[in-house]
Amino acid sequence: MLNLVVAMYKVSLLTGSRIYRRAARRSVALLTVAAAVGCASPGASRPTASSGGNGGSTPVVAAGGAGGAAGAGGVDGGPTDSSSHLWPCAPPADPTQPASTLAATGCMDPAALTRFVSASHGYEVNSPLWSDAADKDRAFVLPPGGKIHVVDCAAEPSACLDAADDGKWVFPAGTTFLKNFGFDGKVVETRLLVAQSNGTWVGYTYQWNEAQTGATLVDADGASVSFNTGSRTVDWTFPGRRDCTECHTRSAGWTLGPETDQMNRVPSAAALGSDNQIDKFAAAGLFDQAPAKPYATALVTPYTGQLGSPPASATVTDLARSYLHANCAFCHRPDGEFSSVDLRYKTDLAHAGLCNAVPAKGTQGVQNATNLTPGHPELSTLWLRMSTLGKGRMPPLASAVLDQDALDLVSDWIKGIQACP
Ligand code: HEC
Ligand code: HEC
Numbered sequence: 001m002l003n004l005v006v007a008m009y010k011v012s013l014l015t016g017s018r019i020y021r022r023a024a025r026r027s028v029a030l031l032t033v034a035a036a037v038g039c040a041s042p043g044a045s046r047p048t049a050s051s052g053g054n055g056g057s058t059p060v061v062a063a064g065g066a067g068g069a070a071g072a073g074g075v076d077g078g079p080t081d082s083s084s085h086l087w088p089c090a091p092p093a094d095p096t097q098p099a100s101t102l103a104a105t106g107c108m109d110p111a112a113l114t115r116f117v118s119a120s121h122g123y124e125v126n127s128p129l130w131s132d133a134a135d136k137d138r139a140f141v142l143p144p145g146g147k148i149h150v151v152d153c154a155a156e157p158s159a160c161l162d163a164a165d166d167g168k169w170v171f172p173a174g175t176t177f178l179k180n181f182g183f184d185g186k187v188v189e190t191r192l193l194v195a196q197s198n199g200t201w202v203g204y205t206y207q208w209n210e211a212q213t214g215a216t217l218v219d220a221d222g223a224s225v226s227f228n229t230g231s232r233t234v235d236w237t238f239p240g241r242r243d244c245t246e247c248h249t250r251s252a253g254w255t256l257g258p259e260t261d262q263m264n265r266v267p268s269a270a271a272l273g274s275d276n277q278i279d280k281f282a283a284a285g286l287f288d289q290a291p292a293k294p295y296a297t298a299l300v301t302p303y304t305g306q307l308g309s310p311p312a313s314a315t316v317t318d319l320a321r322s323y324l325h326a327n328c329a330f331c332h333r334p335d336g337e338f339s340s341v342d343l344r345y346k347t348d349l350a351h352a353g354l355c356n357a358v359p360a361k362g363t364q365g366v367q368n369a370t371n372l373t374p375g376h377p378e379l380s381t382l383w384l385r386m387s388t389l390g391k392g393r394m395p396p397l398a399s400a401v402l403d404q405d406a407l408d409l410v411s412d413w414i415k416g417i418q419a420c421p
Helices: 021-027 065-073 241-247 277-283 316-328 381-386 404-416
Strands: 008-011 031-034 112-116 121-123 135-141 176-183 186-195 201-208 215-217 223-228 233-238
Touching (some): 201 241
Antiparallel strands (some): 121 135, 186 201, 201 215, 223 233
16 A cells, blocks of 8 residues: 655755755745645646646657557556655655656656656757657656746856856756657656755666556666667667766756756647747746746757757857757866866857867877867867767767767867867
């Protein structure tokens, strides 16, 4: 039987992060939720605060038949785990003990297990992380009454490292983020990233069976499988739990996609509606204070893919810098894992630690290579590291397939740079 827990759940604005400390201080709301959750299936009790939630089913990955196939059987566990749900898709009471099946997290639609629960808010980013060509769907679930805070570096300078962090979205404790990964309409993996009451986030991940009837918790060390999509076999690696926070770091603000220039878009997935995402979330009352219009300029989508095509007006610099921002800047920022290279979009090239910069970590075996040698990708560790699966590969984890579109793009960008600024 499902453990009944009446808990005092502290919903304080997340982020012990030095960047967002101020934002947290401003908005700390000790929202006490004393919730008695009934013995119903997870997902049955709706938080009244989530009335705006309708973007839950995002069928780009879990297209068509998959949902139907999962519906009737209910093969996947059900609420047998010890995790308790104060609201649909609440973080597990003990973050070291996530539910052993995805269904038991309460994050998926009980009627179509590969889709996100209806209380979730589906969204897209403009510039995605490359995940070995997988299609992805994304959503978040806010705790009851929880609001998103958008950091305004001019108004609250101490909330930011510098102006390049403007427009970061900060989510309250109790938030759960969801991401599906799939191929050919089948889901191979569902990742969960949850905000704990102590201000840190943890991630864990679930492995889908090929029949799409259920997903089970991946071991903390990760796993590798061959996954039959129905038309081909894909080699797939599930990151370990510690890998999540190699990228989802405190200094980068834990969540990596949601910031105004990433979220400023009309989704390409029809299921997410035809409104601008920020307008939609503002109308649903999800912000403590909605971003002012006009919204920050949208990052361009770097190349044609699941999220559409780049605008015709985008320059190769816009495209390449957008890609590097989304895929690399959470580690390559002044307070990041490798700080002498700053790949944030708003950091100008002169201050990125790239142009004619002598590499701190070697030349990838190429004589006279610098981090970025104008006109010469083949003499630039930036490009060299992206173009190898071997030693020195960037990004250093969670990818085992070269991103050829990105390589071409970054190559064109470097070729077009005549001299360092
Ligand atoms: C190589 C770095 C990297 C690793 C490792 C990684 N992620 Fe992410 N993740 C990202 C980036 C970048 C984004 C945002 C871009 C996007 O959504 O495509 C993201 C997005 C997400 C999101 C949507 C919320 C957000 O932060 O934007 C979830 C959920 C998520 N990841 C979960 C996980 C979990 C769980 C793990 C570990 C099992 C993990 N990730 C490992 C880089 C990484
Ligand atoms: C998970 C964190 C992480 C991510 C993501 C990441 N890097 Fe790195 N990067 C590092 C670390 C750590 C090093 C130092 C590597 C070493 O010791 O050889 C490094 C080194 C580099 C260097 C060499 C700098 C020098 O001065 O020697 C370049 C260039 C680079 N990365 C580019 C990129 C690019 C481009 C991406 C995205 C496609 C990326 N990195 C993604 C962590 C990361």
